[in-house]
Amino acid sequence: MAIGDQILDLAAAAASGALAGDARDAAVAASRKRLNDFMAMGPAAWSALRLALSRALRTGATERGRLEGCLLAQRSAEYALPAAIGDYTDFYIGIHHATAVGRLFRPDAPLLPNYKWVPIGYHGRSSSVVVSGEPIYRPLGQSRAEAGDPEFGPSRRLDYELELGFLVGPGNRRGEPIAIGSAESHLFGVALFNDWSARDIQPWEYQPLGPFLSKNFGSTLAPWVVTFEALAPFRAACPRAPGDPEPLPYLNSERNRASGSVDVQLEVLLQTEAMARSGLLPARLSRSSFVEAAYWTPAQLVAHHTVGGCNLAPGDLLGSGTLSGPHPEQAGSLLERTAGGRQAIALPSGEHRTFLEDGDTVILRAWCERSGARRIGFGACASTIHAPKRAP
């Protein structure tokens, strides 16, 4: 558990005698190599641990001394994925992203007719999801040539995608859909997520079955997961425009309408190799927010994913899709930020970028802020682009 720039070691806390009962059981489950067992325990266990730790760390609490011995500096830690991810699904709930990308193909009708009915999603590659800090290797692949046979080589339009990842808590059995009313209790929490994309490989390969090699070479997940309980002060209604259809009953509930979304602020920063060498800090490329970007709520993603009987398991990852605001400076990808590579971004180093170059580091950040509530920071999600390791 992160506390400021420190980490409370839950294994040490469980052994310290400062915790008892359900909270101690939860701390033991959270002490394992991955959090899957803890995620499977459900909201009551997560909440019991959070409450016990919050009480024990209060000034004057008798357990405080014992827990202080369990703290270590975040900078001394080595990070790992929070869960063994069985399946990773990527959604497409950023309506401004879907509109901007759709406009490149269909200027008159950028959003497809299914968009406001179906939370569009597809299955991604779980084996190549890595924790923040791991390198991302530029993929090789086929792309369409201006004329003649397709080309083959390293991607020349490598991009990031600013996303939130939702990690599944208790799963469901195959054939047993999760109702919208209880859907959010099946989500453990939220982490920043970057679904790297090769924009030149994708258009050539994706018909008729969707993206494949353009997405499966690597995705970066932050190690820190913010629980939905911690996000309670920042709940928000999912914005709807006049004329938007009422969701079908399996995606609809009063609570979901009123407070199904979360007001998470987001930003993307870039630091090139030259910037790092010159001591220039990462430059902000865009600012966005989940509540403004997302057409569907996390609960709706769970209800939709399971309505046909698909079974979710603890630790499964649901990506939101790219979270862009309506304006170019709120773009969650370079594809949108540079108008499809036509408008280069000027960087403080004097360099320009349309797409990513080797040595570029992309950093995603997020936080929640609201008057009367304590600010919550998300753990950052950062990776550096490396040249392909080896030609086939």
Next chain:
Amino acid sequence: MAIGDQILDLAAAAASGALAGDARDAAVAASRKRLNDFMAMGPAAWSALRLALSRALRTGATERGRLEGCLLAQRSAEYALPAAIGDYTDFYIGIHHATAVGRLFRPDAPLLPNYKWVPIGYHGRSSSVVVSGEPIYRPLGQSRAEAGDPEFGPSRRLDYELELGFLVGPGNRRGEPIAIGSAESHLFGVALFNDWSARDIQPWEYQPLGPFLSKNFGSTLAPWVVTFEALAPFRAACPRAPGDPEPLPYLNSERNRASGSVDVQLEVLLQTEAMARSGLLPARLSRSSFVEAAYWTPAQLVAHHTVGGCNLAPGDLLGSGTLSGPHPEQAGSLLERTAGGRQAIALPSGEHRTFLEDGDTVILRAWCERSGARRIGFGACASTIHAPKRAP
């Protein structure tokens, strides 16, 4: 290991003293709950075990008596998935299927321009892959209505897909593509696979990111895996038509051209509840063959999957896609067999089918046969359709 209608219990064989060295180590690895550790060992280990067992079971061999005590009847066994499947990828290499399905949408240009360059594939859902014999629950979902808002309810166009599944042996590290020359040594073997599909859910949901709920409610895998070594007598060239482009270098090798495919015969059978009650045997719906159906080889699937740096792991499943021959009676799905639901099939019970009804059992069978070689039978892949368990 299957021997006729018996099973050789490899755990018992390892303990019997009839095996030594690499063969014994391999048998120990193959004795665990799933075959992933055995699959990770690679061709030398698989081959050592196969050779040792073949020698030990020979008439007159001194170990034969000890191994005979390790045999049990197949009908007494309870089956499980052969591997813990980390990631499941479905390809689309059945060129007659792609042509037939494409013709429904684009009569003049059924095959998309990428088809003969890119082994088209996408990521499927691994959590809902089940072993032969497990029930499949009819999915609920949205579909396009003739007019107005989309409809919601149980799928009315539930279909099977006749496929082979390739199980990955040793994997690769992220960022390190597998060359075509060694690609097949990363595949452990082949099993029958049914990728159930809801044809009414798919057209409404699949743009722009591909199939999702129309495919992820369940897929059935046979428990028995035939190794590539056992398939050696049945290798075949992958047929190419005049004018087909030469594959790009990363997908091309002399050996792959000459013998990259395998001559596996396939058939689909259906038994309705009424047929079972009347004692009618399953009726054959179609006959097909892998070598005739498949435009790409197993080795090409591995080379393509990893060329961008995606990492495969032992036990990962690569589906072939629907394996239809060029004629309707060779169709690997009801979509093709019934011309999109327009031509019902008459069954021996007097019933008719366009798509599957609750209580229908679909059985996939496969075998290899060639003069001078011993016939090889694949383990069947069968599941029965059940009504949705529970409305959301």
